[in-house]
Amino acid sequence: MNDPKNGMTLIVKTVTRVTVWLIVLYGIYLILHGHLTPGGGFGGGVILALAFLNIMLAYGRDATQKWLNIKFLEDIEAVSATLFLFMGILGIALGGRFLMNFLPKGTPHALFSAGTIPILNILIGIKVAMSLFLVVWVLAGLHEEEGGKK
């Protein structure tokens, strides 16, 4: 993990180790409070992807691969997209319309309110985070392959 050949210098690695969790926390906050404050699934998802990207840039691609299971991330992406569809079909079964808001609405301004909206927000956040991280991951892999050839 602390191999000096991979990634950036020790200072960057140490700072990254502390700040990445703050970035992840901020992303989760934006996703969970999407129905109360500005933000929501798209913005929070990009912040999560940028946190993963931060790790990849600081530690290098190989070290990241040791403790992030990339295949698992791909699976999560597909599963969250499927669950979005499943929520829609559940709306038909329980409410009568596709993607209907079948859960109780609750009181406004409470965290647990607005029925299915927070659930859909979480699913979109995971989907956006994983797909955007995978794009940069594949791009970075392309570069290392070219560097190896030369």
Add this chain to the structure above:
Amino acid sequence: MPVETWLYFTLGFMILGSIIALEIKDILSSIVAIGVVGLGVSVAFLFLQAPDLAIVQFLFEIFAMIILVRAFVKKDYHAETPARVNGFLVAISMLVIIAIFVSSISVFKLLPPFGQPLFETAQHYVDHGVRETGAVNLVTAIILDYRAYDTLGEVTVLFTAILGTITILRIRNGKNAGRKGA
């Protein structure tokens, strides 16, 4: 100062930035200039009372810049001979674009003045949105409740675009990709 003044400044800045981005020779400067234009859009969204959009535009701008820099800057771009430009075609294009701009002024005169929107159909969302969905952020209420079907289509488009990207980038290194799991 009124909102219009700030928006004149921001829009002029953006036009200048995009012209610089298209005309400058160095490719890194060009990408950075486009990033500045995107941040100008984000600031304009803030002045236009759309904080949701400002956050999302800001983050996506950062992401697009990372993708572009990662993809193009490390290549030996500067060794290329600069692209040959046909002066005649450029002059014709400029003339056509200026003609379109001048003739469209009369069309824009037909629009209502700034600050008095035409759309009134969305008044229903403003009046009944909180009671019907329970979400106080009306933008979220629209994209995930009233028009969730649109969002499903949008997730599908994003999924397909990313799938296409990953497929195109993996074509040549099929053997490596399987082994590395990338």
Add this chain to the structure above:
Amino acid sequence: MILYLMCFALFLVGVYGLLTKRDLIKLILSIAVMGYAVNLFLILFAYKKDAGIPILLEGVVQGSMVDPLPQALVLTSIVIELGTTALLVALAIRLVQKYKTFDITKIRRLFG
């Protein structure tokens, strides 16, 4: 009206780049500029004078709000724009690897 015209001018800058530039990266950037102009025009058009953000705040009595519907549509549009940009970048990388040039006039195979 001048704001709408400036936004249209931004769109035309993108069209100018798309028509006259011969460089793959510049073409991608022109498409991005056109996307910004269209998104910004929709939001400019929906702005109501002295209206607040379309979010109810706790304990504050708010007057009129701006229209939330165009904001929702533009939010969708921004995300899709990023997806198309990634796709264009991937295509451009493959073209550069195959033909060893960024100049689209030198890519003879595309002439058909």
